[in-house]
Each structure stands twice: as C-alpha cells, then as structure tokens.
Amino acid sequence: MESGTGTRAERGTPNVAGAGERTGPAPLLQVENLKTHFFTRWGVVKAVDGVSFSLREGETLGLVGESGSGKSVTCLSILRLVPKPAGRIVGGQILFEGRDLLSLGEREMRKYRGRQISMILQDPLTTLNPVFTIGAQVREPLRIHRLVERDSVKQRVLELLRLVRIPAAESRLENYPHQFSGGMRQRVVGAAAIACQPKLLIADEPTTSLDVTIQAQYLRLLKEIQRRSKLALLFVTHDLGIVAKICDRVAVMYAGRIVEEAAVRELFSAPAHPYSQGLLHSLPKLHQRIARLPSIEGTPPLLSNLPPGCPFAPRCPKVMSICREQYPPKTPLTTSHQVVCWAYAKESHATSLAPS
Numbered sequence: 001m002e003s004g005t006g007t008r009a010e011r012g013t014p015n016v017a018g019a020g021e022r023t024g025p026a027p028l029l030q031v032e033n034l035k036t037h038f039f040t041r042w043g044v045v046k047a048v049d050g051v052s053f054s055l056r057e058g059e060t061l062g063l064v065g066e067s068g069s070g071k072s073v074t075c076l077s078i079l080r081l082v083p084k085p086a087g088r089i090v091g092g093q094i095l096f097e098g099r100d101l102l103s104l105g106e107r108e109m110r111k112y113r114g115r116q117i118s119m120i121l122q123d124p125l126t127t128l129n130p131v132f133t134i135g136a137q138v139r140e141p142l143r144i145h146r147l148v149e150r151d152s153v154k155q156r157v158l159e160l161l162r163l164v165r166i167p168a169a170e171s172r173l174e175n176y177p178h179q180f181s182g183g184m185r186q187r188v189v190g191a192a193a194i195a196c197q198p199k200l201l202i203a204d205e206p207t208t209s210l211d212v213t214i215q216a217q218y219l220r221l222l223k224e225i226q227r228r229s230k231l232a233l234l235f236v237t238h239d240l241g242i243v244a245k246i247c248d249r250v251a252v253m254y255a256g257r258i259v260e261e262a263a264v265r266e267l268f269s270a271p272a273h274p275y276s277q278g279l280l281h282s283l284p285k286l287h288q289r290i291a292r293l294p295s296i297e298g299t300p301p302l303l304s305n306l307p308p309g310c311p312f313a314p315r316c317p318k319v320m321s322i323c324r325e326q327y328p329p330k331t332p333l334t335t336s337h338q339v340v341c342w343a344y345a346k347e348s349h350a351t352s353l354a355p356s
C-alpha cells in the first residue's frame with residue numbers, strides 16, 4: 001500500500017453514488033466519498049472532503065468551482081499523484097472498472113497512469129520538457145507501456161501527431177517545444193495523452209492558455225477523438241461556455257465537496273444550489289458564452305478552518321439557522337439532478353432536526 005493513501009479502514013465504506021444511482025451499465029469510474037487532505041504546519045487543509053461522482057464510457061463530466069475548491073486535487077487523487085508528503089488520500093474509494101485504485105501497489109498503479117487513465121494539464125509548457133524533441137515526448141508513453149512494436153513506434157507517433165492536426169508532422173518530429181506555437185504544444189500534449197488509447201482522460205483546464213479560436217479548434221478535436229474512441233472525459237474548467245458546449249453532466253464544487261450535480265441542461269435551466277445560481281446568474285441562455293466564472297460576493301472559506309454547517313453559509317443569500325449548524329444532506333431533485341442544500345432537504349431531515 002502506498003503511504004499516501006491511508007488504510008482501507010481509514011478510507012471507510014462507500015456511500016450511495018451520485019449519478020451512479022442511475023441504471024445502466026456499470027460506470028467506468030466511480031469515486032466514492034474521496035477525502036484528500038494536506039497536513040501543513042497551519043493545520044489540516046481538507047482540499048477534497050467527501051467527493052463522490054461517477055463517469056461512464058464516452059461520457060463527459062465537467063467539474064466547475066471557484067479557485068481552491070479542490071478540482072485539481074480531485075483529479076490528482078484519481079491518478080494518485082497528490083503532492084507528498086503533505087498531501088494524503090485519507091478516505092474513500094476510486095473504482096476504475098470496479099477495481100479500487102487506492103488498494104493498488106505503486107507498481108501496479110503505474111500501469112494505469114498514461115495507459116488506462118491519462119491527464120492533460122493546463123499549461124503545456126510545464127507538461128512538455130523543453131530539452132526533448134516533440135517526437136520523443138509523444139513516443140515516451142508508448143515506450144513505457146510497450147504497446148507498439150519497436151519498428152512501428154515512429155509510425156504511431158506520426159499517426160498521433162496527424163490526428164491532432166500537426167502540419168507536416170514528419171518534418172517536425174525533431175523540433176523542440178519552443179519551436180511550436182501554444183496551440184500546437186497543447187495538441188502535442190493531447191497526442192501524448194491519448195497515445196496509449198486510455199479509457200479515461202482527465203483534462204484539468206486544458207484550454208486556459210489558448211486564445212479563443214485555437215481553444216474552439218482544440219475542443220472540437222477533443223470531442224472528435226472522444227467520439228472515435230468512446231473516451232470518458234473528466235473536464236475541469238472555469239469556463240461555463242465550455243461546459244455548455246462539451247459536457248453531458250456537470251458537478252459544481254465548493255470548499256472541497258460537490259454541492260450540485262446535474263445534466264448540463266438541467267443545471268443551466270434550473271440551478272438549485274444558491275452557489276450554482278450565483279455562478280449562472282448572468283448566463284440566461286445555453287448558447288451564451290461566459291469566459292470565466294462570475295464572481296460571487298464574499299470569499300471562499302479557509303479549507304483548514306471550515307465553519308460548522310454549510311461552508312457557503314457566510315455568503316449565501318438564502319441562509320437559515322440550521323445551515324450554520326449542520327452540513328446539509330444530499331437531495332435528489334430528478335434522476336439526474338441532486339443538490340446538497342438545506343433548502344431542498346426532505347421532511348425526514350427537517351423533523352429529525354426539530355427541537356424535541
């Protein structure tokens with residue numbers, strides 16, 4: 001067992017899955033009550049504190065939320081790449097094709113990274129190594145996982161570069177990252193990420209450093225690749241326009257937890273959580289594009305010092321007294337829409353909290 005993952009007992013048993021409650025084939029990825037904390041000298045930062053969601057083959061789930069809400073730490077946890085020694089997964093399960101990744105040894109986990117599960121980060125400059133050629137960097141995952149015969153590797157690299165529309169790919173194999181534009185670099189990162197035909201691609205704000213036109217091209221390309229390979233996509237973004245365009249479902253994170261999850265159309269047409277309502281306030285129509293998350297009055301809470309009850313309470317226009325006392329339960333609104341807010345809690349919760 002890897003030191004950063006905690007024991008099975010510490011991680012606890014799974015709770016009821018979020019969208020996994022829907023019927024149909026088993027999800028490819030099922031994250032259950034995931035808790036990833038950072039043990040710092042200023043206290044325990046509960047970056048991810050009880051996150052559950054699921055993702056099926058070919059599906060795109062958008063993960064949105066303010067800066068510091070735990071989106072990247074959630075992604076890194078899936079690949080078990082949480083920065084050590086401060087960061088530790090202290091609870092939950094990450095089931096990939098039914099297998100708990102948190103129970104794997106590090107050697108076995110390496111077989112998943114870049115092979116079955118791949119990740120694209122925000123800044124291609126930090127992903128691509130400036131001292132290696134483009135060809136070498138797309139070749140690397142193929143070399144590690146030995147999926148292609150040695151004499152076919154070059155062919156596969158060219159195929160991948162052409163797939164992500166790198167012009168004159170053959171003549172550019174020996175180029176270095178600085179000889180490529182930002183958009184091309186990001187496409188190269190994409191080529192390396194899909195080199196081993198992963199089943200799950202985690203994209204953590206992959207288009208933030210691109211200008212709008214290049215961004216649109218990149219997203220089209222990603223969707224095309226997804227369609228061809230039935231890739232499941234976990235897409236982290238600040239851009240609600242992108243969510244509307246490419247996601248099937250969306251999970252809204254606040255202070256280390258998912259506070260609302262819904263099919264994209266449902267969230268955009270009827271956001272339930274006051275935080276989501278604030279985010280979507282200025283986005284009345286699905287086709288309208290908002291570049292960044294609109295800001296909501298007040299600041300997010302310190303994750304090392306969360307108030308009791310609902311962490312959104314200090315900023316919430318609908319706050320009630322119970323909100324400051326107990327964390328709200330999750331309430332299903334439809335089969336594909338759930339919210340974590342006292343305003344929607346069922347009678348049973350309300351009565352159990354009523355003074356006796």
Ligand SMILES: Nc1ncnc2c1ncn2[C@@H]1O[C@H](COP(=O)(O)OP(=O)(O)OP(=O)(O)O)[C@@H](O)[C@H]1O
Pocket residue numbers: 038040045047065066067068069070071072073074083086087303
């Ligand atoms: N190495 C670390 N040590 C201590 N705390 C960390 C570390 N990495 C992240 N955190 C904390 O975990 C919390 C969640 O961070 P995370 O990077 O997941 O946010 P995010 O939602 O991805 O934000 P952004 O939109 O800015 O990328 C933050 O409060 C952050 O300060």
Ligand code: SF4
Pocket residue numbers: 273274275310311312313314316317318319320323328340341342343
């Ligand atoms: S639980 Fe209360 S404070 Fe939290 S979002 Fe709902 S109404 Fe607002």
Ligand SMILES: [Mg+2]
Pocket residue numbers: 071072073204
């Ligand atoms: Mg992030």
